[in-house]
Amino acid sequence: MNIEQIIIYIVIALAGYMIGSIPFGFIIGKLHGIDIRKVGSGNIGATNVTRSVGKTAGKICFLLDFCKGLLPVLLLNLLVGRQVIAPPAGGVGAAAVILAVVLGHMFSCFLHFKGGKGIACAVGGLAAVVPLAALGAFLIWLAVFKLSGYVSLGSIIGAIMLPVLAWGLGFLKITPPLPLGLLLFFVLLALVAVWTHRSNIKRLFNGTENSFRKKA
8 A cells, every 4th residue: 555545545534534523413403493412412413303303304314424424435445446545454444434434423523523422423334344234233223222212222232233243244154254353343333332322321220311112
């Protein structure tokens, strides 16, 4: 890999951070006359948008945040496929881009370096790298959410299960085995997801976490 290709990777990572920094939840809230940071949980993610603005707005927010993670990795894959840049060794390039997008969402330069938890962005990026494992993690999230009514619990369990699924699918040769470095990166993302949900975990144990389950 020459210096020109390294510069291209850096530019893509910086572009990933800027894309990740776009606060779609905040923008959607403003379009509805709401500062999403001052209502509900104060988070700019799809869950708080759903509670504060509505289900349609929440779905749009999730889709946009998902695409923030997906599109930069697809761009990287396109450039590699066309041999514009050398393939990233051991998935380092894809991992760097996903990390840049997630950091952009969590520490948005447009919101004084504050933001959301980055789950939708991470899932979008991972969907471009390990689509089957990402789908499995999403289905686990959906099942946990439907059974419990807690988005946070589904997000935590789904994040933890994603590296397990990625490893298991490779071990069973259902998908190509992933490099160890990329698997460790997935574990890191799972730990970050648990850390960003630490207040939710406390509320879950205290029985005070917000639920979407309809009260009788």
